[in-house]
Amino acid sequence: ExxxxxxxxxKIIEKRQSVAFWCNPISGHATLYWYQQILGQGPxxxxxxxxNGVVDDxxxxxxxxxxERLKGVxxxxxxxxxxxxxxxxxxxASSLVPFDSGNSPLHFGNGTRLTVT
Amino acid sequence: AQKxxxxxxxxxxxxxxxxxxxxxxxxRDTTYYLxxxxxxPSGELVFLIRRNSFDEQNEISGRYSxxxxxxxxxxxxxxxxSQVVDSAVYFCALSxxxxxxxxxxxxxxxxxxxx
Numbered sequence: 735e736x737x738x739x740x741x742x743x744x745k746i747i748e749k750r751q752s753v754a755f756w757c758n759p760i761s762g763h764a765t766l767y768w769y770q771q772i773l774g775q776g777p778x779x780x781x782x783x784x785x786n787g788v789v790d791d792x793x794x795x796x797x798x799x800x801x802e803r804l805k806g807v808x809x810x811x812x813x814x815x816x817x818x819x820x821x822x823x824x825x826x827a828s829s830l831v832p833f834d835s836g837n838s839p840l841h842f843g844n845g846t847r848l849t850v851t
Numbered sequence: 852a853q854k855x856x857x858x859x860x861x862x863x864x865x866x867x868x869x870x871x872x873x874x875x876x877x878x879r880d881t882t883y884y885l886x887x888x889x890x891x892p893s894g895e896l897v898f899l900i901r902r903n904s905f906d907e908q909n910e911i912s913g914r915y916s917x918x919x920x921x922x923x924x925x926x927x928x929x930x931x932x933s934q935v936v937d938s939a940v941y942f943c944a945l946s947x948x949x950x951x952x953x954x955x956x957x958x959x960x961x962x963x964x965x966x
Contacts, residue, residue, distance in 0.1 A: 767954075774958075774959075775958055775959070776855075776942055776944075776956035776957050776958045776959050777896070777942070777954075777956045778956075779953060779954065782953060790953055823894060825896065827896075839886060839898040839901050840886075840896075840898070840954060841898065842888075842895055842896035842897075843895070844893070844894055844895045845894050845895070847894070
């Protein structure tokens with residue numbers, strides 16, 4: 735079974751520039767998550783999709799971050815404009831079971847390491 | 852309030868020693884799930900174990916074992932006879948059935964196994 739795919743692996747941009755990350759979840763996984771992991775901290779949920787609908791985006795800084803999952807499969811996360819504090823690893827994860835279960839483990843991609851200078 | 856607390860920030864042990872990583876959680880739900888993930892230097896979070904709130908039976912998988920105690924809201928992880936390949940950051944996570952599969956992660960414990 736192929737895992738969660740993410741690209742790019744690394745990205746370096748200057749503040750105020752824009753950046754986009756891509757995620758392809760495990761085939762058949764309906765739930766997709768984007769997490770932000772700042773160095774030395776645990777992952778923090780940014781947004782959760784169930785198919786192509788948003789389940790939770792309460793911690794997404796909507797003035798600069800946006801995410802979409804138009805066909806219920808791939809997803810993109812965008813930051814526009816980036817700030818220095820956005821430097822982090824952005825992790826995509828997917829899970830199999832319907833969203834109100836909580837029982838299915840998350841399967842993570844390798845992440846995209848973003849450095850904002 | 853932090854739902855998952857991993858008080859140990861960093862631990863160093865010598866190879867072949869046993870080591871226990873602590874995890875304390877907080878929830879009002881009666882149905883919830885606890886997880887441990889390993890994050891090696893490569894960065895990917897690797898799923899290790901899931902435990903539901905109705906199953907307090909401890910589990911052993913090779914050199915890994917988990918001790919779930921609802922009375923103390925703890926879900927501790929022990930590595931027996933540690934190896935250098937065990938060096939990683941370990942995260943404990945909580946998922947509550949009433950909050951739609953949202954996962955709450957602890958801040959992680961960085962384990963270094965010294966050869």
